[in-house]
Amino acid sequence: LAGRAGIIIFSLGLIAAGFLAAVTISLASAYGISEYFGWKASLNHKKLLNPFYVIYFVEVIPAVVIIAAFRQVVPIMIDAMALNGLVLVFPLTLLIKLSGDEKVLGSYKNGKKRQIAAWAMAIIILSFAVFSFVISISRTLLSYGTYFL
Structure with a gap:
């Protein structure tokens, strides 16, 4: 318009x-x-x-x-996001463990089905994070010379 x-x-x-x-x-x-x-x-x-x-x-x-x-900042941002996906797994596992802990949450803790679903999602997230990190790093290594001035 x-x-x-x-x-x-x-x-x-x-x-x-x-x-x-x-x-x-x-x-x-x-x-x-x-x-x-x-x-x-x-x-x-x-x-x-x-x-x-x-x-x-x-x-x-x-x-x-x-x-x-660096001349190209966007690939660096993509690499940082891929690395962030890997780092995200650590607090995610902590939260999943805490959400299933009866000492912490009492009667509000996750049941077995929710815990299984949460761990399945964590595994899926981790696999996508590893995949994106490998792709990102391989792309970076293949075009390493083009990042610098």
Whole structure:
């Protein structure tokens, strides 16, 4: 309906959302880590060596280096998502074990059928994660030289 202007507006919206997400995610994790350790977490601090700022910069600097060092960022993001799928299995198994533990959940624990279904889903997720990771890494290794400047 909007033609070329619609494409431009949509593209600008995606770029703005990406910048917003980058700032939001890194600040949220810096807040979370600071809260965990009991450090004062605020953007209103005047002191730059506040642990909150240090955590934030430690999170942001690798992203800037990756963007500056590599020509193609999308394959790197795909590789990171494939790796994330593998890492996801660890908290998933913990949650499945907890959901079947009567000491933790009492009468609300999963029954045998739900536990079997949960483990089956975990195995399916793990197999897809391994498959996508292998494909991603093999693609990366085959085109290794094209990532760098």
